[in-house]
Amino acid sequence: xxxxxxxxxxxxxxxxxxxxxxxxxxxxxxxxxxxxxxxxxxxxxxxxxxxxxxxxxxxxxxxxxxxxxxxxxxxxxxxxxxxxxxxxxxxxxxxxxxxxxxxxxxxxxxxxxxxxxxxxxxxxxxxxxxxxxxxxxxxxxxxxxxxxxxxxxxxxxxxxxxxxxxxxxxxxxxxxxxxxxxxxxxxxxxxxxxxxxxxxxxxxxxxxxxxxxxxxxxxxxxxxxxxxxxxxxxxxxxxxxxxxxxxxxxxxxxxxxxxxxxxxxxxxxxxxxxxxxxxxxxxxxxxxx
Amino acid sequence: xxxxxxxxxxxxxxxxxxxxxxxxxxxxxxxxxxxxxxxxxxxxxxxxxxxxxxxxxxxxxxxxxxxxxxxxxxxxxxxxxxxxxxxxxxxxxxxxxxxxxxxxxxxxxxx
Numbered sequence: 001x002x003x004x005x006x007x008x009x010x011x012x013x014x015x016x017x018x019x020x021x022x023x024x025x026x027x028x029x030x031x032x033x034x035x036x037x038x039x040x041x042x043x044x045x046x047x048x049x050x051x052x053x054x055x056x057x058x059x060x061x062x063x064x065x066x067x068x069x070x071x072x073x074x075x076x077x078x079x080x081x082x083x084x085x086x087x088x089x090x091x092x093x094x095x096x097x098x099x100x101x102x103x104x105x106x107x108x109x110x111x112x113x114x115x116x117x118x119x120x121x122x123x124x125x126x127x128x129x130x131x132x133x134x135x136x137x138x139x140x141x142x143x144x145x146x147x148x149x150x151x152x153x154x155x156x157x158x159x160x161x162x163x164x165x166x167x168x169x170x171x172x173x174x175x176x177x178x179x180x181x182x183x184x185x186x187x188x189x190x191x192x193x194x195x196x197x198x199x200x201x202x203x204x205x206x207x208x209x210x211x212x213x214x215x216x217x218x219x220x221x222x223x224x225x226x227x228x229x230x231x232x233x234x235x236x237x238x239x240x241x242x243x244x245x246x247x248x249x250x251x252x253x254x255x256x257x258x259x260x261x262x263x264x265x266x267x268x269x270x271x272x273x274x275x276x277x278x279x280x281x282x283x284x285x286x287x288x289x
Numbered sequence: 290x291x292x293x294x295x296x297x298x299x300x301x302x303x304x305x306x307x308x309x310x311x312x313x314x315x316x317x318x319x320x321x322x323x324x325x326x327x328x329x330x331x332x333x334x335x336x337x338x339x340x341x342x343x344x345x346x347x348x349x350x351x352x353x354x355x356x357x358x359x360x361x362x363x364x365x366x367x368x369x370x371x372x373x374x375x376x377x378x379x380x381x382x383x384x385x386x387x388x389x390x391x392x393x394x395x396x397x398x399x400x
Contacts, residue, residue: 006324048333053352062360066305074370076301080383087390091397101315144377157383169323216361221391223358230333234343238316242356245313 009239011042016243020060021251022270034240037184044236050185051226052237054219057187059241061216063248064209072141074209075149078164078202081172082192083214089178090218096183107282110275114181116194117271155259162203169199178218185222188214190271204264206261300371308360310369315353322346362391 019033028283034056038049065074142149147164164170173195177188189211196207323346334343334351343351368383 004323008322009320018320055357058357058361059312062305062309065361065364066302066309069302069305077372077377077380077383080365080368080380080387083387084383084390088386091390091393138370144375145379213364217365217387219389220358224395227355227358228335230335232351232354233333234319234347234354235332237354238320238350239366240317241354242313242320245309 003237008042009069012038012236012239013243014243015041016056016059016240017247017250018243019056020247020249023205024252030059031074040238045231047226048233048236051223051231052186052233052240053231055224055241056235056244057219058216058223059244060187060248061212061214061247062210064251065216067249067253069213071151072149073151073206074213075142075147075164075202075206076145076210076213077142077211078147078170078196078200079213081147081167082170082196082210083217085171085174086178086181086188086192086214086218087174087221089180090182090221091178091192093179093182103282103284105186106278108180110278110282112176113278114275115208116191117268117275121268122129130156143193147200149206150279151203153203153205160203162201162206164196165201167201170195173199181215181218182222187211187219189215190267190274193267197257301367304364304367305360308363310355312353312357312360315356316350319346319348319350319353322349362388365391 015034015037019037022033034053035046035049038044038052039046044052068077068229141151147167148162150159150161152158152159170192173191177191177195180186180191181188189208192211193207194215196202196210197204202210223232323344326344326346332343332347334347339351339355340348342348353364364382365387369381369388372378372384
């Protein structure tokens with residue numbers, strides 16, 4: 001794609017809208033949708049697609065953050081603690097990517113995504129959060145000095161209180177998610193959301209919102225590397241980011257009204273798509289680039 | 290344990306919104322310029338040459354992307370400040386650590 005036509009711009013915006021909506025709703029950056037769509041459908045260079053995807057991940061995080069932080073849905077303290085491990089993993093992952101083969105990395109990715117999808121599927125019908133009858137506030141909050149908080153769930157019509165448990169589980173998975181993010185150029189929210197939900201007993205909506213906060217920080221670090229190396233094409237990344245902003249806004253507006261099981265099922269389907277894509281790459285079936 | 294004051298999340302929300310609005314405005318102006326002036330070519334642009342390389346449209350759109358990319362880092366700095374003022378030193382320290390690691394990551398990327 002050397003000359004960018006109005007049709008190309010429309011296609012880039014359309015891909016961005018789809019990725020932004022899905023990413024905002026389930027707490028991922030949308031990179032797993034953006035990269036294959038750019039490479040296969042639009043013929044964009046793989047590394048340019050990854051760089052553009054990282055810009056889209058940031059756009060998703062910033063847009064969702066402008067909505068979620070106002071509602072108190074995202075637990076920023078929890079996100080910051082986990083982000084310590086994520087950023088360490090991202091640096092280590094970037095360095096490891098120089099040494100390991102892409103096919104090996106893709107195989108690891110496929111296995112992790114498939115395992116997580118199956119684990120999520122098993123737990124999809126067992127909500128663990130405790131619904132408090134009394135409606136104290138229509139907004140959520142965090143407790144100072146702890147990883148606890150609460151939020152008003154529109155779907156359930158009540159206040160949901162939660163307390164983060166087993167921080168070491170969240171840190172370990174965040175470290176791995178950061179490593180994969182650094183190696184493969186995705187947000188890593190598809191690992192962090194189930195880790196927070198199933199491993200730390202954080203409600204799925206809080207986990208998704210917190211993940212959106214986190215992936216922006218992680219992707220921001222990575223995108224400067226691509227910027228420095230000349231893989232950011234503004235007229236490819238920008239319309240994509242605009243589409244993601246629109247899609248993320250729509251996703252953030254509907255997240256509070258969606259049923260938790262529906263949100264989880266969307267995440268499961270997304271993970272299965274990722275597993276298939278990465279499994280094919282691991283087997284030597286190139287999907288583009 | 291007391292709840293956090295609501296002003297901190299609102300301040301963070303404002304940073305996200307200002308960063309988003311600035312970035313989107315610059316991107317829209319740059320894309321419009323590119324289409325109107327016939328400069329709509331997909332060319333790479335480096336961080337070091339953001340203000341000198343490429344067409345005017347590339348630079349404006351590139352600056353929009355830069356603002357978008359800097360917004361999460363500004364949020365972390367604002368959170369550290371907010372938590373430090375609240376006396377929530379443990380989480381403020383986590384934020385400082387994240388900023389330090391981000392700086393390290395950028396340095397490694399440019400090396």
